[in-house]
Amino acid sequence: MTTQAKPEGASPAGSGGDKPFLSVRDLSVRFSTEDGVVRAVDNLSFDVEPGSTLGIVGESGSGKSVTNLAVLGLHNPDRTQITGSIKLDGQELVGAPNRELEKLRGKTMSMIFQDPLTALSPYHTIGKQIGETFQKHTGASKKEARDRAIEMLTKVGIPQPTTRVDDYPHQFSGGMRQRAMIAMSLVCDPKLVIADEPTTALDVTVQAQILDLLKDLQQEMGTAIILITHDLGVVARTAQKIMVMYAGRAVERGTVREVLKAPQHPYTWGLLSSMPSLSGDVDVPLRPVRGTPPSLINLPTGCPFNPRCDFREQVIGGGCTSERPPLSPATGHAAACHLSVAQRQDIFIDQIKPRLG
Amino acid sequence: MSNELTLPKPSGAAAGSGDPLLTIKGVQKHFPVMDGFLFKRQVGAVHAVDGVDLEVFPSESVGLVGESGCGKSTLGRLVTRLLEPTGGEIRYNGQDITHAGRKELAPIRSEIQMIFQDPYSSLNPRHTVGSIIGAPMEINGINPKGGIQRRVQELLETVGLNPEHYNRFPHEFSGGQRQRIGVARALSLSPKLIVADEPVSALDVSIQAQVVNLLQDLQRELGIAFLFIAHDLSVVRHFSQRVAVMYLGKIVEIADRRSLYESPRHPYTHALLSAVPEADPDDDRERIRLVGDVPSPLNPPSGCRFRTRCWKAQEKCATEEPPLIQLSGNSAGHLTACHFPEDGNAAVVPDQRAEV
Numbered sequence: 142m143t144t145q146a147k148p149e150g151a152s153p154a155g156s157g158g159d160k161p162f163l164s165v166r167d168l169s170v171r172f173s174t175e176d177g178v179v180r181a182v183d184n185l186s187f188d189v190e191p192g193s194t195l196g197i198v199g200e201s202g203s204g205k206s207v208t209n210l211a212v213l214g215l216h217n218p219d220r221t222q223i224t225g226s227i228k229l230d231g232q233e234l235v236g237a238p239n240r241e242l243e244k245l246r247g248k249t250m251s252m253i254f255q256d257p258l259t260a261l262s263p264y265h266t267i268g269k270q271i272g273e274t275f276q277k278h279t280g281a282s283k284k285e286a287r288d289r290a291i292e293m294l295t296k297v298g299i300p301q302p303t304t305r306v307d308d309y310p311h312q313f314s315g316g317m318r319q320r321a322m323i324a325m326s327l328v329c330d331p332k333l334v335i336a337d338e339p340t341t342a343l344d345v346t347v348q349a350q351i352l353d354l355l356k357d358l359q360q361e362m363g364t365a366i367i368l369i370t371h372d373l374g375v376v377a378r379t380a381q382k383i384m385v386m387y388a389g390r391a392v393e394r395g396t397v398r399e400v401l402k403a404p405q406h407p408y409t410w411g412l413l414s415s416m417p418s419l420s421g422d423v424d425v426p427l428r429p430v431r432g433t434p435p436s437l438i439n440l441p442t443g444c445p446f447n448p449r450c451d452f453r454e455q456v457i458g459g460g461c462t463s464e465r466p467p468l469s470p471a472t473g474h475a476a477a478c479h480l481s482v483a484q485r486q487d488i489f490i491d492q493i494k495p496r497l498g
Numbered sequence: 499m500s501n502e503l504t505l506p507k508p509s510g511a512a513a514g515s516g517d518p519l520l521t522i523k524g525v526q527k528h529f530p531v532m533d534g535f536l537f538k539r540q541v542g543a544v545h546a547v548d549g550v551d552l553e554v555f556p557s558e559s560v561g562l563v564g565e566s567g568c569g570k571s572t573l574g575r576l577v578t579r580l581l582e583p584t585g586g587e588i589r590y591n592g593q594d595i596t597h598a599g600r601k602e603l604a605p606i607r608s609e610i611q612m613i614f615q616d617p618y619s620s621l622n623p624r625h626t627v628g629s630i631i632g633a634p635m636e637i638n639g640i641n642p643k644g645g646i647q648r649r650v651q652e653l654l655e656t657v658g659l660n661p662e663h664y665n666r667f668p669h670e671f672s673g674g675q676r677q678r679i680g681v682a683r684a685l686s687l688s689p690k691l692i693v694a695d696e697p698v699s700a701l702d703v704s705i706q707a708q709v710v711n712l713l714q715d716l717q718r719e720l721g722i723a724f725l726f727i728a729h730d731l732s733v734v735r736h737f738s739q740r741v742a743v744m745y746l747g748k749i750v751e752i753a754d755r756r757s758l759y760e761s762p763r764h765p766y767t768h769a770l771l772s773a774v775p776e777a778d779p780d781d782d783r784e785r786i787r788l789v790g791d792v793p794s795p796l797n798p799p800s801g802c803r804f805r806t807r808c809w810k811a812q813e814k815c816a817t818e819e820p821p822l823i824q825l826s827g828n829s830a831g832h833l834t835a836c837h838f839p840e841d842g843n844a845a846v847v848p849d850q851r852a853e854v
Contacts, residue, residue: 344729346773429708
């Protein structure tokens, strides 16, 4: 992988300033299966600055989880083809030997998984599972690891941490398990945490607790967070920047305000208007995105969203089925769509905004 | 299904008009907890549903919201009589079905249908779509005009699937399409009441909206009453004319959707509403952080069950259980079970609450 430091401000996620802690360039992930090659991620670029939160939004199969498993190097190398560049604090991760990645996983970058019941081992106590990572990376003794586990459990707000540390996962409630998962991922003070749908399995009240906890811990420790979710509401509450993914590609990115207040891509419009809100008009039917997400083996030609798009006819020259739109402009708020910027603005203000209430 | 349909406005809240289709009075369901060596003894009971009163009127949709473990699914199963209540009374169309046997229930079962949460596990993978949707008719010995296959194909069309897919298997469909198959199955006996247990929570946002629209079209066109169980408050608001909030086996607040969402009186309803994240960066609603988890239904707190997490709790709450009543200043049918209710204005909020 060659250095990709572009002179023209290689900071596609918007504002410059901080040097990105994680920088992904032209990342493609392909799996070979019996049915053909699955192009799970296709030419994806994004940055995450230290101490900030990037929300990755998309439906199932849009490649958001695959991207992040690639960052952590958790794909089976025999069946996965990864190209492009992933730089963590200047260090290239694509093609790095597993031994190198092992040193980084859990220490510099870590992951919070969606379902804490399956991500925690039922055979080991919570304390042991939290301490294990710490022991491995710092060479601490068992006693030190246990103390650290208690400290972390206190930090994430588990009551009576000194006794709870010896409990097994089944003795914890859903919200507490997710707290334990967070404690586990933060035990070595990582600089980057990837949270894959951390609250999807939880109730709204517990979800609010967990999101607040993540935010507090981020402020305290200056961690960069990638928050993967399908819930735009969760992103609005926690992230500074958003990347919307569709069929393995970024279709829109920008700050939370830009993407949610002035979205540019028809898919983002679709997502926003298909969500019922707490204050919208109830007698109007929801406006779902019609059709279903495409198969990643056999993607539509041109723009992958074109079979579901309502605005295809309005594109001058009709490039939707033949040419894949690039994500432009290179920096700041960008969308991958053939509609001109003026057209998008008009459509949003005239047709989409009134629907959102 | 066409989403461009302009739907007729629903004829106001159907509540209060005519006789209720379904009446639940003081229904309880306690699951025994057994322990002991050789001889199992009952050592306790999970109070899953503990004295719920609810009425569902014809062609009305009642939403049931609450956190996991609050008993909303159990209540749904009691209504369909998949479970036998421990106490209380369930009446369907005036007939007492609380402890009705299999034979008595048979004709009623065809009128009360259920849509399940998980479209992956609620369809038999070895049966074709045709036999899945046709099974209820075969079981009940119904022979519709033109044969079962014709009726199944009509149903497939109603729910927006291709009637030619009659012979396909469930794995050939996506999650949203499978949920439509589940809906078609529930419709096959022309039910009067459908209990929908989290029908859209396993689906992606864009697909979720398609299924919600489908259910709404069906409700309005066919006049089916719904008991809509969900944990997503915005979906429930969109779908249901009346909404009941459950906490630990009890209904703590019930009202028509407008007064529940605009002037909630129970602190728990307030907390739930404030926890819903809205996709709006300018959303500066004050948030109530509830501490801790829902207490165990094995041993629910005395008095008001919400008191252990409530910021307003006082001594009275521990000793006296608040009745579900209409508080002064509430519209008719808005019932709240709280000793120290909120003032009903979602915007005005005292400062100390944020610290709880």
